[in-house]
Amino acid sequence: MTIRLYDTSARQIRDFVPLTAGCVSIYLCGATVQAAPHIGHIRSGLNFDIMRRWFAYRGYDVTFIRNVTDIDDKIIKKSAERNRPWWSIGYENERAFNDAYDALGCLPPTYEPRATGHVTEMVEMMRGLIERGHAYEADGNVYFDVRSFEGYLELSNQDLDDLRQPSGDNETGKRDKRDFAMWKTAKPGEPSWETPWGRGRPGWHLECSAMAHKYLGSAFDIHGGGIDLIFPHHENEIAQAKAFGDTFARYWVHNAWVTMAGEKMSKSLDNSVLVADMVERWRPIVLRYYLGTPHYRSMIDYSEEALREAESAFGRIEGFVQRVTEMAGGEVAPAAEVPPAFAEAMDDDFGVPQALAIIHTAVRQGNSALAADDKEAAVARLAEVRAMLGVLGLDPLDPHWTGGSGGGEDLHGVVDTLVRLVLDQRESARERKDWPAADAIRDRLSQSGLVIEDSPSGPRWTLGPR
Secondary structure: OOOEEEEOOOOEEEEOOOOOOOEEEEEEEEEEOOOOOEHHHHHHHHHHHHHHHHHHHOOOEEEEEEEEEOOOHHHHHHHHHHOOOHHHHHHHHHHHHHHHHHHOOOOOOOEOOEHHHHHHHHHHHHHHHHHOOOEEEEOOEEEEOHHHOOOOOOOOOOOHHHOOOOOOOOOOOOOOOOOEEEEEEOOOOOOOEOOOOOOEEEOHHHHHHHHHHHHHOOEEEEEEEEHHHHHHHHHHHHHHHHHHOOOEEEEEEEEOOEEEOOEEOOOOOOOOOEHHHHHHHOOHHHHHHHHHOOOOOOOEEOOHHHHHHHHHHHHHHHHHHHHHHHHHOOOOOOOOOOOHHHHHHHHEOOOHHHHHHHHHHHHHHHHHHHHOOOHHHHHHHHHHHHHHHHHHOOOOOOHHHHOOOOOOOOHHHHHHHHHHHHHHHHHHHHHOOOHHHHHHHHHHHHHOOEEEEEEOOEEEEEEOOO
């Protein structure tokens, strides 16, 4: 068993060999919390959640770090526009991100450090870089000297002589306009922290180099993020960390965007689809299916039609799970192992589309077994399907989706009891041939967002799109 993944730095698929046998360490660039998350933001966390789950299934002890950028130019700008403290904007949106991650079934990170909690580590790194001749102070700013680091731009495969990086309005004293700010001198009214070079605040890139060093050490396995972070963010992280003396990440893994009409989803382009709005209209498990089942390196062009197709495709899986569960008279436990073809697909650069095809094949086989009244074969297929869905975080019987997680209350069970009381009334109306009353009950349930399906074993209900 060898997991293979596409390494951006090598520009090819490589065998994954962990730094420490049986362990995998992952650092994912998380949210910059200037605004509530759209589905493009959450796709990254979801893709890496699936990767993390597969590493765990393969027996690895996973350490997963996902940071929060809670101070940057955009947050400060929002603070001024709204006349609100910068920290309140950051905290409000950080909670919105965590709500979105949780709604879509993402496991919590091992640690989720905030940039503002690690200024001490940033100062230590800047001091070391200045001592080594890779950074310098000018007018209270601290810049990284890009010409001092020989490997600069190797990740993004650019030529330094072709690179143009204009100075910001507060970035004075640069030796080369392509040098980037690690620390920005304080402006009146802006948040700031004391350093040996005066009061100021972090630059965007420094925080991740410092936090990865603190939580994962001088070397770790995988650094992840969206493809838009390759340059300048990840390129600058590498320069800082390696010039400081760290080996840093051994593999670089990047997920593609969610686009709309071919354009990257972005608040600045006014083409964002917020997660909070989407989960009001679509079941979160369907949204996870939609965002999580394309290959992580493939673009997703958002459309309502594509979401309806995802809903229909997942509905076929969910319907099979429900039918066999009812036939078996209770929940069928997931198989101890996923089918070999599924494992082969996941081992090959987390090939979720190919793995999903294995699930749909097993569902078709299980439905054929049901039609042939072959209970044993149907139950066997369901056990396999649940094992595969579990790896993808899509098992509809998982407590997260049924409402059984947190607080001990199974809300799905409560709703099921109430709905079945109404369905019993509908059945009574049908038995006495009061069709108008039966139809009226069905219509009211449909208006409530429930889909009612009559089956040989009685009526079933599922949540429809909202």
